[in-house]
Amino acid sequence: MAATVALLAALDTKADDAAFLRARLRAHGHDVTVIDVGVLGAPGLDPDIDRSTVAARGGVELAQLRERRDRSTAVATMAAGAAAVVAELVGAGRADAVLAIGGGAGTTIGSAAMRALPLGLPKVILTTVSSGDTAGYVGTSDIVLFPSLVDVAGINRISAVTYARAADALSGMVSGARDGGQQVPDRPLVAATMFGVTTACVMRAKERLEAAGCEVLVFHATGTGGRTMERLVAEGLVDAVLDLTTTEWADEIVGGILGAGPHRLEAAARAGIPQVVSLGATDMANFGPPASVPREYADRVLYRHNAENTLLRVDAHEAGRIGRAIAGKLNAATGPATVLIPTRGVSALDVDGGPFDDPEARAALAAALLADLDPDVVRVEELDLHLNDPEFADLAASRVLAQIEEKTMLPRHTTGAAR
Structure with a gap:
């Protein structure tokens, strides 16, 4: 049975990036559930879970977020909603790994969706903010921050390499998690x-x-x-x-x-x-x-x-x-x-x-x-x-x-x- 990766992206600005990663993960034999965490612009890729659903799970209707045009409120709402949606997918056995992409906002939303997930479940964020003080993103979890090197703003000769390697790394994690990895003795x-x-x-x-x-x-x-x-x-x-x-x-x-x-x-x-x-x-x-x-x-x-x-x-x-x-x-x-x-x-x-x-x-x-x-x-x-x-x-x-x-x-x- 194929593993399923939950892929979080703002599809108004990161649609091409998400499509590339989805294709790379599918090439590894994984199913991909795309979750749209964008707010303002029209999505450039059809998601499996739309932004209205994510916003509602965060406690605010999407139309209200658009009317407010308050970036801070939008990020906080989509972060809360993404955390609820992803937790539900993992709890129901419908997500075996999570991948998020973005800059500061995308990393905030993606990390919020990942921090409370179980230890060992593969979690990767392809991000522009993988260096410096990242404690607020990672917390006490085993999230992996993968550097994008260039901005997450489309496919080019650099991003194609870093995106592919991030997807390949996540695929390896999924394979290792599903085969049980190295067994250790059951000791206190x-x-x-x-x-x-x-x-x-x-x-x-x-x-x-x-x-x-x-x-x-x-x-x-x-x-x-x-x-x-x-x-x-x-x-x-x-x-x-x-x-x-x-x-x-x-x-x-x-x-x-x-x-x-x-x-x-x-x-x-x-x-x-x-x-x-x-x-x-x-x-x-x-x-x-x-x-x-x-x-x-x-x-x-x-x-x-x-x-x-x-x-x-x-x-x-x-x-x-x-x-x-x-x-x-x-x-x-x-x-x-x-x-x-x-x-x-x-x-x-x-x-x-x-x-x-x-x-x-x-x-x-x-x-x-x-x-x-x-x-x-x-x-x-x-x-x-x-x-x-x-x-x-x-x-x-x-x-x-x-x-x-x-x-x-x-x-x-x-x-x-x-x-």
Whole structure:
């Protein structure tokens, strides 16, 4: 049975481009459902799903959009409508992949239609805006942005090449998705969070978990990484979480550039899956080059991590707010939850004599967390260790394994070094 590709294009301005791509995909043996997301001009190609349908699904009649002649409203409406139409097609098994084309507006509409689609379903946008800050388009999805090189404005000797390659790439993705791709063993899947300054801990814990038969996904806790992990947990793809690097909450509280938003740490709690959480890199908030650091932090402890990244050492007050925020999220846990507090430091910079060595801030973080955690919901262990100590990593891995096996071997609160 042939695969079906949903092709989104504004057929008043991109009809020739859409026709070329449709022909290329058909040559690969795929069926193509053309969805018109244009508004003003007459379509130059007959669509399978017309623009009136898309606009109505976005909550506004097409005639009203034309009367308003407001580009922003039109793009937002067609984006919402395209998302609804494509989700319905995929849900009904009538689309095996999605391809969108365009500049800024076409990419906005196409990405809106793709971001909530399942992981692994092929999604490609042939776009003029494939470089620069594309986070708003891609979000936490696996959308592929394919550069058009020239504007999406007809077929020429350059666009013919890039269009063909985009269609060929999507066709390959579809073939791979339909044959199942490489099979991997069915093992417990653990999601872990890591930062450069917590790598020693997380990689050792990963080795221990893999040796015990788990598969481990490591997410870089840079905002997008945390949100992506939360999404996969929410979609039911993860069996347990080793959330040792909760640094994104530091950025969220202090105003750094790598916050993951106010819903970080919620997915595992709602899903009821085992979670072992710690305070990795919560001693720091991230900013860009030194000139980008807000003026109110000019007299604070700063560390130039590299030319593009300046780290701010959070103070005791901020540390307390971070601790309370983490506690509030974990108190909503509906499954096994354990917090490990390393009292000797939470990052490679937060060590004895290190640039972020601040016993007062460490104590404030732990005190706020302990004061606000509900002991009937979350198990707590204070450990006379540094987060990057091998013993800490080993204990974290053992707690995940114990929770996966549904053991209740831990007391509600213990103090002292791990054994």
